Amino acid sequence: MKLGVVGLGTMGAGIAQLAVETGLETVGREMTDELGETARGRIEHFLSRKVEKGQIDSFEIELLALTTDLSDLADCDVVIEAIVEELEPKRELFAELERVCRPDAVLATNTSALSVTEIAGATSTPERVVGMHFFNPAPLMSPLELVRAELTSDDAFETAYALAERLGKQPIRCHDTPGFVVNRILIPLLNDCIRVLDEARVTPADLDAAMKHGAGWPLGPCELADLVGIDVHVHASEALWEKLREPRMAPPPRLVAMANAGLLGRKTGRGFYTYE
Numbered sequence: 047m048k049l050g051v052v053g054l055g056t057m058g059a060g061i062a063q064l065a066v067e068t069g070l071e072t073v074g075r076e077m078t079d080e081l082g083e084t085a086r087g088r089i090e091h092f093l094s095r096k097v098e099k100g101q102i103d104s105f106e107i108e109l110l111a112l113t114t115d116l117s118d119l120a121d122c123d124v125v126i127e128a129i130v131e132e133l134e135p136k137r138e139l140f141a142e143l144e145r146v147c148r149p150d151a152v153l154a155t156n157t158s159a160l161s162v163t164e165i166a167g168a169t170s171t172p173e174r175v176v177g178m179h180f181f182n183p184a185p186l187m188s189p190l191e192l193v194r195a196e197l198t199s200d201d202a203f204e205t206a207y208a209l210a211e212r213l214g215k216q217p218i219r220c221h222d223t224p225g226f227v228v229n230r231i232l233i234p235l236l237n238d239c240i241r242v243l244d245e246a247r248v249t250p251a252d253l254d255a256a257m258k259h260g261a262g263w264p265l266g267p268c269e270l271a272d273l274v275g276i277d278v279h280v281h282a283s284e285a286l287w288e289k290l291r292e293p294r295m296a297p298p299p300r301l302v303a304m305a306n307a308g309l310l311g312r313k314t315g316r317g318f319y320t321y322e
């Protein structure tokens with residue numbers, strides 16, 4: 047099994063790391079050599095730490111080849127796309143992948159909020175396109191939503207399922223609907239929590255305590271929003287609102303204001319809470 051990963055940003059580098067750890071020959075494609083090298087450096091760093099902690103014995107970074115040329119993915123069995131979350135660049139990439147990859151290669155997208163069916167529609171072989179929605183951070187989070195688009199074949203779906211299992215993930219089979227499973231439920235739920243903040247005039251710390259101790263949540267909603275990133279949540283919320291037009295999906299104004307002010311949570315040191 048040879049894997050291709052297109053885009054070695056946050057998610058693509060995590061997926062490539064998993065592949066190397068699993069012992070799969072992998073080709074990673076980035077826009078520039080520098081971006082590829084940066085990703086490989088991060089992967090090597092994380093895997094070395096796992097060796098130091100005794101979580102793995104060793105790894106072979108040589109399993110990961112870097113390229114900027116898409117045609118180097120010609121002999122991959124499966125290609126996972128993890129580029130920017132925008133429809134047109136993804137459709138262009140899939141049309142190009144269809145041209146360069148083997149006719150029996152499975153083409154997967156890691157999109158969170160776009161329609162896998164629309165991405166597949168950019169190819170003339172949509173039956174080999176599936177969604178493989180990893181969670182962030184990909185090496186640590188076990189679920190993977192395996193998304194069947196309208197025309198996905200059983201063969202492609204099962205190949206992707208087997209790959210997900212091989213990468214140590216717990217695949218969840220679902221169809222191509224906005225937000226798939228977790229985001230479809232979690233995004234409106236977090237939005238409700240944020241609205242309650244203002245309606246009930248409760249503090250973020252009290253709301254978090256209420257949901258942790260009253261509902262058994264491992265993290266409070268404000269802690270979770272800070273961890274996910276306020277901007278990431280607002281973006282996903284807007285995408286669901288646009289597709290489903292259910293008022294609960296629309297991002298609460300308080301979160302939009304926080305995103306505009308740069309209060310993005312842990313990554314900027316300030317969100318609902320302040321971080322060192």
Ligand SMILES: NC(=O)c1ccc[n+]([C@@H]2O[C@H](COP(=O)([O-])OP(=O)(O)OC[C@H]3O[C@@H](n4cnc5c(N)ncnc54)[C@H](O)[C@@H]3O)[C@@H](O)[C@H]2O)c1
Binds near residue numbers: 055058
């Ligand atoms: N970050 C998350 O929490 C998360 C979780 C699940 C899924 N996703 C999805 O994964 C995808 C990637 O997200 P990310 O957060 O890793 O983004 P990112 O911005 O960290 O990485 C995207 C990378 O793709 C590269 N790229 C762009 N166009 C390319 C092309 N044509 N060929 C090769 N490389 C290209 C960019 O240089 C960048 O390094 C998106 O579809 C996103 O919705 C993200």
